[in-house]
Each structure stands twice: as C-alpha cells, then as structure tokens.
Amino acid sequence: MDKYNHTKIWPININCPLYLITMSVGLLNLALNLYDYRTSQLCLIIPSAFMLGHTVLVFIVFSFPISTRYMVPYICGINIFGGFIIGSGAVISVLKDATIFDELIPTNLSADICGFFLLPVLYFAVGVSIVHQQFYGLNIPPSLTGMSLLKTG
Structure with missing residues (x-):
C-alpha cells in the first residue's frame, strides 16, 4: 500500500518556489514602501498589499485537495491585472513625487x-504557471520542491 492516497484529487501542483519568491519580494517591496511613507506611495502600497494577500491566500487554498478548476481563470486574471496595476502605481508614484530622487537612502525609489x-513579472509568472498546471499538470500533490511526492512504478 502506498504512503499517499492516490484517490485524492490534487487539481493543480503549484510552483512553490515561484510562490515563495513572489511572496518574499512582495513583502520586501511593502516594507520598503512603508519605511519612509509618503502619500505618493499609496498608488503602490495598496495594490502591493492586496496582491501579497491574494498570493498568500491562493498558496493556502491550492495546498488543500479541493476542486479549484473554476477559480483558475479568475486567479490568473487577477494576477495579470494586479501586476499591471502595481507597475502603473510605481510609475504614478515616481511622477507624483519627484523628490524621491534626492533622498539620501532611496527606499521609495527602490520600492x-x-x-x-x-x-509585475513575478505576478504574471504566477498567473501563467497556474494556467499551465491546470492544462498540462499531473494529478499530484504540491510539494516545496515543485516535484512529485508520489512514487511512480
């Protein structure tokens, strides 16, 4: 008898390293934004916080063996649209407050x-990886290395 129950449905094997990198960079970006807070940074802080929360929620939801087949197009769309909004917010933040170029420690400019x-690239990659796993993935549980925990053979 196998160690793992093969009758469970794992609809999507999420790319855990990609999610962990995205969550880490999102958290770092949010910390940089909040370190030297300015009102011009709100265009970047609000979408960044939303997308970070969304990514953590998706990571948690896809860790359980539930049917997420109908959620995939929405999650992919939110990731792509959220990445676009974050990129636009970064541009607006720079254009709205030109004094960030004169900072001694450029935390806002870095953010x-x-x-x-x-x-935006990371959130786009997360969205595309979800769709790719839905159509081309195997029926395997998620793992931290992105490889199958099931033994074949």
Whole structure:
C-alpha cells in the first residue's frame, strides 16, 4: 500500500518556489514602501498589499485537495491585472513625487523600481504557471520542491 492516497484529487501542483519568491519580494517591496511613507506611495502600497494577500491566500487554498478548476481563470486574471496595476502605481508614484530622487537612502525609489520591473513579472509568472498546471499538470500533490511526492512504478 502506498504512503499517499492516490484517490485524492490534487487539481493543480503549484510552483512553490515561484510562490515563495513572489511572496518574499512582495513583502520586501511593502516594507520598503512603508519605511519612509509618503502619500505618493499609496498608488503602490495598496495594490502591493492586496496582491501579497491574494498570493498568500491562493498558496493556502491550492495546498488543500479541493476542486479549484473554476477559480483558475479568475486567479490568473487577477494576477495579470494586479501586476499591471502595481507597475502603473510605481510609475504614478515616481511622477507624483519627484523628490524621491534626492533622498539620501532611496527606499521609495527602490520600492518603485521593484514595483515597476520585478513584481509585475513575478505576478504574471504566477498567473501563467497556474494556467499551465491546470492544462498540462499531473494529478499530484504540491510539494516545496515543485516535484512529485508520489512514487511512480
């Protein structure tokens, strides 16, 4: 008898390293935004906090063997749209407050650069990986290495 129950339905094997990197970068970006808070940063703080919470929620939901087949298009759309909003918020934040270029320690500028270049790409990759796993993934439980825990053979 196998160690794992093969009758459970694991609809999607999430890419755990990608999620962990995305959550770490999102948390770092949020910390940089809140370190030297300015009102111009709200365009980046609010979408960043929402997307970080959304990513943590999706990570938790996909860790359980429930049918998430109908949630995938919405989650993918929210990730892609959220990445676009974060990138736009970073641009608005820079254009709204030009004094961030004169800071001694450029935490706000660092957060804007991260919010413009890195976070949209990561959220887009998370959305695409979910869709890819839905259509091409195997029926295997999630693992921290992204590899199957089931023995074949």
